[in-house]
């Protein structure tokens with residue numbers, strides 16, 4: 594596949610922001626990658642171009658029927674100035690699984706990987722140097738064919754944009770307060786919960802807004818049938834430690850198969866801790882919180898990496914976890930994963946791609 598590159602002249606590039614005040618996802622780099630798909634012809638016109646708005650037909654099918662999928666991964670700056678990507682091929686493979694579920698075309702994985710590396714290499718000066726900061730990478734695919742009729746579109750746009758993001762915990766590793774909702778559900782068996790598709794997030798906003806109004810940071814989702822079994826938290830997978838057993842819900846179709854989740858499972862298994870991917874009910878979690886056997890709860894996802902949970906709220910009652918403090922395992926995982934991601938610790942699993 595041909596990749597054309599049109600760069601912004603150096604004097605017209607945007608100033609790089611200060612690394613200590615980046616926030617998340619508000620700033621974008623000078624370039625982006627685009628590629629178009631046409632049924633019958635396949636993917637074509639892969640190009641790195643100056644970051645700019647798209648023009649889209651008002652009847653573009655994504656705007657009406659929501660064929661939209663995305664990914665999220667990060668590039669970290671190594672001590673030697675190299676750009677370090679964490680498990681990028683897993684993101685591209687997952688995007689193709691999302692595409693299959695949403696009747697969208699499959700991406701050529703090797704070509705997309707090469708194009709992604711080329712884009713990050715071109716934008717490497719945008720990777721912030723501050724510890725905890727990184728360059729967030731957002732591959733996205735949308736249906737662009739104009740038409741009002743529910744069926745798979747025949748034209749798509751794939752693009753990658755890049756955003757320098759700050760440390761998720763600028764004031765230190767702080768446990769969050771979680772609201773357990775039994776009003777709303779995120780996904781149901783047979784639905785699209787395991788696809789990283791835009792509609793899942795649109796559907797989740799109301800629960801997040803209501804939780805924030807009540808003073809909580811995130812929502813914990815229960816299963817869509819019995820509203821009893823734990824699914825995930827906000828846009829993260831979730832782990833519990835009960836009587837020393839590390840527990841996370843299984844990937845049974847309604848949960849997003851997180852790459853951080855997979856990395857955590859790999860680490861804790863190799864550390865010799867008892868691990869279960871099994872169904873766990875909210876009753877089991879709260880009973881364990883009350884009898885003291887629940888020692889830790891934490892979320893896992895690319896944005897925060899590890900997010901310790903200090904409190905659960907369910908049906909009007911609050912249940913502190915580990916006295917509201919960060920647990921030992923969450924801290925160990927955070928240190929290990931960031932150590933690997935920044936190239937400071939050995940990478941025995943071959944997770945890093947160094948540019």
Ligand SMILES: *Cc1c(COP(=O)(O)O)cnc(C)c1O
Pocket residue numbers: 665789825827828829830849850851852853854893894895896
């Ligand atoms: C992206 C995402 C995750 C975490 O996946 P990672 O690959 O670890 O970043 C978990 N849950 C939801 C709903 C997500 O969208």
